[in-house]
Amino acid sequence: MVIAVIPFRPENPKTRLSCVLDQAEREKFALMMLRDVVEKTTLAGCSTILLSTEKYHVDGASTVVKELGLNEALNEFLSETDEPILIIMSDIPLVTLENIESILSVESDCAIVPGRGGGTNTIFIKEPSRFRVDFYGASFLDHMNIAKEAGLSVEVIDTFRMSTDIDEKEDLVEILLHGNGESRRYLESLGFTISVNKGRVGVHRDSHEEAL
Amino acid sequence: MVIAVIPFRPENPKTRLSCVLDQAEREKFALMMLRDVVEKTTLAGCSTILLSTEKYHVDGASTVVKELGLNEALNEFLSETDEPILIIMSDIPLVTLENIESILSVESDCAIVPGRGGGTNTIFIKEPSRFRVDFYGASFLDHMNIAKEAGLSVEVIDTFRMSTDIDEKEDLVEILLHGNGESRRYLESLGFTISVNKGRVGVHRDSHEEAL
Structure with a gap:
């Protein structure tokens, strides 16, 4: 079974939206985006895990709390499982079921969905112990290099809906x-x-x- | 045969790039982007027409000069042909052959590729006389409405590569x-x-x- 892992920070998220949303609204908006994502990973048959910085509940997902930075939490998680893992960001609410299904059906060892501006919005890794993440900065290039160095084949998924992360x-x-x-x-x-x-x-x- | 129509203004294009490119460079850069697009429409088997505001030549395309605004030129062109038409912008150099092929194979009457921010980067119309374009502003919504009013079915194509128009x-x-x-x-x-x-x-x- 594929495990969908969604990193999430419940408190004071999306500060670049402060110009139009206050903190309580940003927290609720982040939850609504998360729910849009969880709905699709669940429909696609993934076991969905919220990798949160604190205790939190969202329907459809189990929560694992790791009080670590994004990369540290994800890499610890990758080292702890042998199942295929779909790392998917919580701020891409345009994602569709068809998007997820097409990623899960790739033949390559990994699939990567770039975000606009050099980021990475989703990574699918069939053998998680062979991969590590390095978010922040030009993470798309970093992840392509990490896969290459590990001898893993990669398919880059071309989707506007999943490349659209909501920050501003x-x-x-x-x-x-x-x-x-x-x-x-x-x-x-x-x-x-x-x-x-x-x-x-x-x-x-x-x-x-x-x-x- | 599908006719690919690429609107193009050779003189002083892409002024929002003036901060990093002078006029001669912007003109050459616009040509390079155009060539990337023409290469793909030609490979896909389209008859490619440059709809230009002045005489201009690019390998792989015929040039039709219409000294009109974008919408007027395109709508005049639509009214003059019965072949299926692929209207494709010249500033989406990330487009791939697979992108074009997947658009040309849709079953619906039209296909639309939204650009980021509500624009329209490509429209495929099987019966051009039943459609008219309305670029500028929130043209994606306008084109969806125009198709609906004409009773035309539309497929919205989800592609990061074609949604990425180069303006800034x-x-x-x-x-x-x-x-x-x-x-x-x-x-x-x-x-x-x-x-x-x-x-x-x-x-x-x-x-x-x-x-x-």
Whole structure:
């Protein structure tokens, strides 16, 4: 069985969204994105594990707490299991079931989904003990090199939906345009709409009064 | 036979790259991106037409000059042909042959590739007389609505490579990371390299002295 591992930090997440969401909203929004991801990994038949920095519960996943940095926690986890592992970020709510299924069906030893700007949004590793992660910076290139040095074949998965991680205000427009899950509904409940200004597409939030 | 139509403005293109490329370099860079796209449409067996605002030549394509705005030129072109048309932007140099082939094989009446931020990077229309384009602004939503109103079924194609249009300095990193064509080689010849600063991945250009 494939284990889907989703790293998650419940407290004060997504600080680059502070310009449009306060801390409580960011914490709830991060949970909604997480739920959109967990729904898909569960539907795809993965055993889903939340790798959290503190105790936390989300339906559909078991929680493992490791009070470690992202790389340390994931590498410790990789060393502790022999099952194929799908490491998937919690902030890619546009992911679909078809996306996950196509990753799990690759013939190569690993699959990597690059994020925009050189990041890595998902890694699938059939033999986790042969791999280690190195997130932050140009992690896509780092992960390609780590796989190469380990003699592992890699398929790079070409998907807009999974390459779209939500970090900044500008990213919210992608959820309003292409999302259909809980993160979109939550943004809409807060009064977010698509706005077009001088040809540029962005998001606008109606008066905070109701939402706050 | 499918006609691939590539709108192109040869003079002073990509002004948002002026911070790192002068006008002559932007014109050459736009040509390199165009060549990367034309190579793929040609390999896919399309008859490739450059829809240009002025006389221009690129190997592999015929040029049609229309001194009109983007929408007017494309809609006039759509009304003038009965062949299936693939409208594809010239600034998506990461496009692969597999991308094009998968679009041309859709069963629906149209296929749309969204760009990041609500744009449209490619439209495939089997019966062009039933469609009209409306670029600028949130064109992805506009094109979905135009298809719906015309009773045309649409498949939205999920591809990072084709959703990545190159407009700003930050976009250049995607070419250096994921490109393997002429645009990448041209950027490298100008001294562009990937840089990582405080965990953010960007591009750096070595001294202009040699390049200018």
